[in-house]
Amino acid sequence: VVAYLEHCMMDPGSARPSIETLLHAFIPMPSVVHSHADAIVSLTNTREANDILPRVFDKKVGFVEYMRPGFVLSKNVGQLVRDNDNLDGVILIKHGLFTWGPSIKQAYDTHINLISRAEKFARDFASSKRIFALASGRTIDNNTQQTIAASLAPILRGTVSKNQTMILRYDNAPDVMEFVNSQEANSLSQVGPATPDHTLQTKTKVLWLDPKDPSDFSSAAAEVHRHVEAYADKYSRWYQANSDGLHPMLDPYPRVILMPSIGMWTTGSDARAALIAADIYHHTIQIMKTSQSIGNYVSLSSRESYHVEYWPMELYKLTLSPIKGELYSKVALITGAAHGIGRDIARQLAIHGAHITVTDIDIKAAQTLAQEINDTNGYGRAQALALDVTDPKQVAQAFLDLRLTYGGLDILISNAGIAPVGAIHELPLQQWQRSLDINATGHFLVASEAVRLMRDQGIGGSIVFIGTKNVPSPGKDFGAYSAAKAAEVQLARVLAIENGDQGIRVNVVNPDAVFEGSGLWSTKLKEQRAKAHGIPVEQLEDFYRQRNLLKQRITGEDVAEAVLFLAGSRSSKTTGTMLPVDAGLRDAFPR
Numbered sequence: 316v317v318a319y320l321e322h323c324m325m326d327p328g329s330a331r332p333s334i335e336t337l338l339h340a341f342i343p344m345p346s347v348v349h350s351h352a353d354a355i356v357s358l359t360n361t362r363e364a365n366d367i368l369p370r371v372f373d374k375k376v377g378f379v380e381y382m383r384p385g386f387v388l389s390k391n392v393g394q395l396v397r398d399n400d401n402l403d404g405v406i407l408i409k410h411g412l413f414t415w416g417p418s419i420k421q422a423y424d425t426h427i428n429l430i431s432r433a434e435k436f437a438r439d440f441a442s443s444k445r446i447f448a449l450a451s452g453r454t455i456d457n458n459t460q461q462t463i464a465a466s467l468a469p470i471l472r473g474t475v476s477k478n479q480t481m482i483l484r485y486d487n488a489p490d491v492m493e494f495v496n497s498q499e500a501n502s503l504s505q506v507g508p509a510t511p512d513h514t515l516q517t518k519t520k521v522l523w524l525d526p527k528d529p530s531d532f533s534s535a536a537a538e539v540h541r542h543v544e545a546y547a548d549k550y551s552r553w554y555q556a557n558s559d560g561l562h563p564m565l566d567p568y569p570r571v572i573l574m575p576s577i578g579m580w581t582t583g584s585d586a587r588a589a590l591i592a593a594d595i596y597h598h599t600i601q602i603m604k605t606s607q608s609i610g611n612y613v614s615l616s617s618r619e620s621y622h623v624e625y626w627p628m629e630l631y632k633l634t635l636s637p638i639k640g641e642l643y644s645k646v647a648l649i650t651g652a653a654h655g656i657g658r659d660i661a662r663q664l665a666i667h668g669a670h671i672t673v674t675d676i677d678i679k680a681a682q683t684l685a686q687e688i689n690d691t692n693g694y695g696r697a698q699a700l701a702l703d704v705t706d707p708k709q710v711a712q713a714f715l716d717l718r719l720t721y722g723g724l725d726i727l728i729s730n731a732g733i734a735p736v737g738a739i740h741e742l743p744l745q746q747w748q749r750s751l752d753i754n755a756t757g758h759f760l761v762a763s764e765a766v767r768l769m770r771d772q773g774i775g776g777s778i779v780f781i782g783t784k785n786v787p788s789p790g791k792d793f794g795a796y797s798a799a800k801a802a803e804v805q806l807a808r809v810l811a812i813e814n815g816d817q818g819i820r821v822n823v824v825n826p827d828a829v830f831e832g833s834g835l836w837s838t839k840l841k842e843q844r845a846k847a848h849g850i851p852v853e854q855l856e857d858f859y860r861q862r863n864l865l866k867q868r869i870t871g872e873d874v875a876e877a878v879l880f881l882a883g884s885r886s887s888k889t890t891g892t893m894l895p896v897d898a899g900l901r902d903a904f905p906r
């Protein structure tokens with residue numbers, strides 16, 4: 316039938332027909348509207364639904380007991396409508412509403428009318444008892460809340476990413492906080508999702524996490540880890556109990572995680588999927604609240620949920636997803652990413668699926684690039700943060716933001732740099748110091764934060780330092796730059812030694828003379844380098860090209876290609892190395 320419906324499409328390139336296509340087709344009217352409106356689902360998902368629904372709707376609305384969407388449900392609804400030609404709409408229990416009419420406007424107006432009736436009923440008959448009343452001791456100040464969320468996020472992300480890397484999205488919106496801090500949240504959160512469509516995004520059960528003391532990091536981290544694994548075990552048992560053996564088990568880790576005082580995390584294979592799960596759970600909270608105000612919230616049974624999650628139509632849909640890039644679901648942070656080589660790296664990693672935190676002192680240009688990446692590669696693929704690599708406070712703040720936005724980090728590209736010139740006997744101390752601050756200490760500050768995060772996360776990682784050809788082969792009048800960059804490379808090697816046992820790889824890319832797009836090559840630098848090489852400045856670019864073995868010009872894209880290789884799993888057995896991108900310079904051969 317799926318193939319048949321595709322065969323009937325007027326435009327073969329358009330979206331695949333929905334599972335509900337036949338249901339629409341079997342209703343004998345030109346226009347049909349279907350929704351899972353919160354107001355309707357709030358009534359159908361009460362234990363008292365059979366009493367409530369006839370009080371709200373007249374005889375012109377039909378009811379159909381819960382059944383998994385598909386051919387049989389479509390036939391049943393079609394039959395009901397044909398047998399009762401006075402009907403305006405049909406309510407599917409624990410699912411949603413269908414209305415129809417000779418025109419889309421009439422179908423829509425009926426839809427709104429029925430939803431408004433449901434809303435009015437919920438308002439008029441809401442019990443006077445406070446729903447989601449605050450449990451004692453659950454409110455904490457915003458700073459503590461964010462600090463705890465940021466510290467636990469990598470633990471969560473690492474644990475839920477055992478089978479496939481996940482993006483972890485943090486949410487502390489007022490409705491979420493009201494719910495997680497309420498007396499009912501623990502038990503109510505375990506009842507289940509409101510509709511089959513919700514189940515597909517949030518799974519049958521959400522994880523309720525309540526560590527004894529969330530502010531004590533090590534005990535809370537251990538508890539978080541244990542509870543997430545217990546969730547996965549329980550999921551496997553649920554799968555075994557219901558499975559007919561036809562479909563392999565899906566990822567057993569939760570999509571929605573709730574923690575009192577702290578908020579909600581949702582997971583997804585990209586930022587968009589994590590946002591959809593969050594969006595659905597906001598609706599679930601609203602539905603539970605209304606249901607509880609007029610009765611008792613109920614959900615699909617365990618078996619019904621199984622048949623939704625392992626619905627052959629949905630599993631089939633998964634097989635149709637486009638091939639994902641090699642860095643899909645990965646999170647990368649790049650320093651000095653607003654211009655030059657850093658910008659080329661950001662674009663390259665984004666094309667291959669990574670979520671990029673674009674950091675720079677030039678926040679305007681960083682924001683422009685993040686916007687470009689989001690426009691080109693999809694929702695939430697990039698964020699821009701102001702980050703001066705020499706300022707420990709800004710570094711700490713950027714990593715806090717990163718933990719809250721994506722939950723962790725897989726790839727650090729330590730790139731920001733400056734290139735002061737001058738012979739050592741003429742060099743002012745302040746210039747030497749500035750070079751050390753940015754080209755050496757800046758890398759230390761960012762890398763040490765990244766390593767701490769990656770170690771907490773426990774799923775390895777890749778760090779790439781942008782060095783320079785000057786490290787193995789220094790040039791005259793470039794002492795402050797070469798010495799600081801040598802410190803950067805030595806830092807990289809020590810990090811590789813210290814973190815290999817954690818699966819964290821650390822490598823260096825050594826470019827030579829990238830002119831195009833680089834702000835490093837100021838007029839002053841060009842003049843000084845030309846002088847150092849004894850050539851006119853206009854011959855400088857050609858000089859660099861002629862001195863390499865391949866006689867090639869080096870571009871930022873060439874450097875980004877090398878970074879991509881070292882960032883991803885194609886180089887999974889490589890750490891502690893330097894990869895030159897210099898078109899072959901005998902003096903700079905790594906040794």
Ligand code: NAI
Nearest residue numbers: 651654655656676703704730731732783828829833834835
């Ligand atoms: P660029 O000047 O075009 O870009 C550097 C970026 O770093 C800029 O966006 C700048 O705003 C940012 N930045 C400067 N100070 C910062 C700070 N304190 N904190 C955070 N960001 C800061 O330079 P380019 O050419 O893209 O250089 C990038 C890296 O590549 C540097 O580490 C450089 O040493 C290295 N490199 C460059 C070569 C070249 O020929 N362009 C050759 C070899 C290495």
